[in-house]
Amino acid sequence: MPAYDNAAIASALDDFGDLLEIAGEDRYRFLSYHKAAHAVRAWDEDIMSTALAGRLTEIPGIGAKIAATITSLLGSGIFPGMDEVTARVPASVIELIRIPGLGPKKAKALFDELGIASIDGLEQAIAEGRLAGLPGFAEKTVENIVAGIGRYRSLSERILLADALSLAETLVAGLKEVPGVEDAACAGSIRRMKETVGDIDVLVSAEDGPAVMAAVRELPVVTEVIASGETKTSVMTTSGRLADVRVVAPDSWGAALQYFTGSAEHNVHLREIAKSRGLKINEYGLFRVSDGERLVSACEEDIYTALGMPVMPPEVREDAGEIELALEGRVPELVTAGDIRGDLHAHTVATDGRSTLEQNRARAAELGYEYLGCSDHAYDLRMVGGLDLAQLEEQWARIDELNALGDGGPVLLKSIELNIGDDGSVDYPPEVLARFDYCIASLHHGFSQSREQATRRLLVAMENPFVDIIGHPTGRLLGRRDPFDLDMEAVIDKAAETGTIMELNAHPERLDLNDVHLRMARKRGVRVAIDTDAHEAGQFSHIRWGIATARRGWIAPGDVLNAQPLDVMRSWLKRSRPR
Numbered sequence: 001m002p003a004y005d006n007a008a009i010a011s012a013l014d015d016f017g018d019l020l021e022i023a024g025e026d027r028y029r030f031l032s033y034h035k036a037a038h039a040v041r042a043w044d045e046d047i048m049s050t051a052l053a054g055r056l057t058e059i060p061g062i063g064a065k066i067a068a069t070i071t072s073l074l075g076s077g078i079f080p081g082m083d084e085v086t087a088r089v090p091a092s093v094i095e096l097i098r099i100p101g102l103g104p105k106k107a108k109a110l111f112d113e114l115g116i117a118s119i120d121g122l123e124q125a126i127a128e129g130r131l132a133g134l135p136g137f138a139e140k141t142v143e144n145i146v147a148g149i150g151r152y153r154s155l156s157e158r159i160l161l162a163d164a165l166s167l168a169e170t171l172v173a174g175l176k177e178v179p180g181v182e183d184a185a186c187a188g189s190i191r192r193m194k195e196t197v198g199d200i201d202v203l204v205s206a207e208d209g210p211a212v213m214a215a216v217r218e219l220p221v222v223t224e225v226i227a228s229g230e231t232k233t234s235v236m237t238t239s240g241r242l243a244d245v246r247v248v249a250p251d252s253w254g255a256a257l258q259y260f261t262g263s264a265e266h267n268v269h270l271r272e273i274a275k276s277r278g279l280k281i282n283e284y285g286l287f288r289v290s291d292g293e294r295l296v297s298a299c300e301e302d303i304y305t306a307l308g309m310p311v312m313p314p315e316v317r318e319d320a321g322e323i324e325l326a327l328e329g330r331v332p333e334l335v336t337a338g339d340i341r342g343d344l345h346a347h348t349v350a351t352d353g354r355s356t357l358e359q360n361r362a363r364a365a366e367l368g369y370e371y372l373g374c375s376d377h378a379y380d381l382r383m384v385g386g387l388d389l390a391q392l393e394e395q396w397a398r399i400d401e402l403n404a405l406g407d408g409g410p411v412l413l414k415s416i417e418l419n420i421g422d423d424g425s426v427d428y429p430p431e432v433l434a435r436f437d438y439c440i441a442s443l444h445h446g447f448s449q450s451r452e453q454a455t456r457r458l459l460v461a462m463e464n465p466f467v468d469i470i471g472h473p474t475g476r477l478l479g480r481r482d483p484f485d486l487d488m489e490a491v492i493d494k495a496a497e498t499g500t501i502m503e504l505n506a507h508p509e510r511l512d513l514n515d516v517h518l519r520m521a522r523k524r525g526v527r528v529a530i531d532t533d534a535h536e537a538g539q540f541s542h543i544r545w546g547i548a549t550a551r552r553g554w555i556a557p558g559d560v561l562n563a564q565p566l567d568v569m570r571s572w573l574k575r576s577r578p579r
Helices: 006-022 027-042 047-052 064-076 082-086 091-098 104-114 119-127 139-155 161-176 209-217 250-261 264-276 300-306 322-327 357-366 389-403 451-462 488-498 515-523 537-552 566-572
Strands: 181-186 200-206 222-228 232-237 242-248 279-282 285-288 294-296 371-374 411-414 417-419 440-442 469-471 501-505 528-531
Touching: 006 027, 006 064, 006 082, 006 091, 006 104, 006 161, 027 064, 027 537, 047 064, 091 104, 091 119, 104 119, 119 139, 161 181, 161 200, 161 209, 161 242, 161 537, 181 250, 200 209, 200 250, 209 222, 209 232, 209 242, 242 250, 250 279, 250 285, 250 300, 264 279, 264 322, 285 300, 294 300, 357 371, 357 389, 357 537, 389 411, 451 469, 451 488, 488 501, 488 515, 501 515, 501 537, 515 537, 528 537
Parallel strands: 200 242, 371 411, 417 440, 440 469, 469 501, 501 528
Antiparallel strands: 181 200, 222 232, 232 242, 279 285, 285 294
16 A cells, blocks of 8 residues: 655645646635645644544644545545546646646636647747747746746755655654664755755664665665665655665664765865864774774764864754864754744734634643734735725724633734735834734735845845734745745845844745845844744644754854744834834
8 A cells, every 4th residue: 555644635635626627627626725735734743643633624724525536546546537637637737737827717718729738848848939929928928927837846956845855754654663774864965954845855773784785675665666776775655756765783873873964065074174174084983094994883962072173063063163163162052842932923814814713712721832923914905905994993803802802822923924915014113013912024925026126125124113023025936936035134134224124934845034044134133033924723833844944054043033932032023113
């Protein structure tokens, strides 16, 4: 039986939803599959375990029909209804809407009018000039599509950390059950928790390499063996992704784990230090050059200790100054999930969220949060139901009622996600902004604006005394949308000057700010908020990805707004400053 993880099932649901939309199916039907995909990605439990327990309909957004679809896919690899839809529209057409700026309507037009069913076919049609005169495909549109194809090809070579880690953890769990395996772990960029991953690397400690490789070939998650030897096997998985599994002897485990975790730049720097001390380091251990004696190898910590430094968390191993700090004994204390006391960016059904205020609060209580922000969209973003003043009054009244329950649940905070206009202005007048506990302001439009204009918008917004937090600052969507072209040094400097908090948006498609920006912010004393931007209660679990990125940026608990008790958190807000 094939083994599918949450990411694979979610991708299958999304693909089917996209196919239905291209085929012209009812909007409610294709959106139901996208909603289900969101819910599966956010589901904290392994989807296979949930299905075996007959509990799929407990996942928000999963009804009996989609539960049956998931059960079929998990049991046989068959997606019910797929054949009927692909008889009308080839599954390969889904590729087309992965191109930035080319949505389902245009993809359907390309297929219906020109029979184009793939990116390769689209490139050929453009080269032959076949799009000329096709309604909706003016010369500038075609130019944008060509540019979008280039971006898609470069971005699609990597996958989201959330999807890669799910697959890697499935492989690790299966390998740990193999007789003779002493240990197994993720390696490479997954272990360093990079926002996107190119290769999925898993390392195994065992004496009998060939036996482990034979077991790898038979894992339920494996659909095809690409190459296999005595110590390394490359396979295709049910997620449609390649994975490399390598086995090492137990007495080389620590050295191999350090070596294959990387980064390459980090390892080069370590080798230079080792060489300066008459030592040599590789995947087999740390050796004395004079006589070739292996000094340490079985434990990763021992490798670093022998080089005169404490072991560094995998997330910071990018040769970005972490080795120098370690040699001085100053490896920073990094934030953990246990430090987080609340989430300050969450939406509800009042705008474009899929959970109620009560459902969000209940989930926050399960997580042990002390407080939770209700930050729906502001009025100017009407396409997602931005709130007018009357609606705000209604929401505030309900927040007051819930806070008065005295049931020990998290304190609900009155917040909003404002929209930053082209001139840096935000939605409401000062007398309304002053009534919020805090305000988040975000860029939601103008992605093609110049560096100067986009940067200026943020700088002006940060001068507003009621803008406490800048949400998802660069606006990127990993693999789907390029970030705003911003002068991030100027942005970080302005945040330091004005006391504005910068958000690290934990959604796995955003992770914005990135690790480079976070190190810049930390150096300038700018504080951050690690928020999920949850659009349904299950997405509060995305905090995991924000924590990982914060650690990559050397962020400590003392740098994080929502790692503070409520009274301290409030005192950090810009509006709390004496004026």
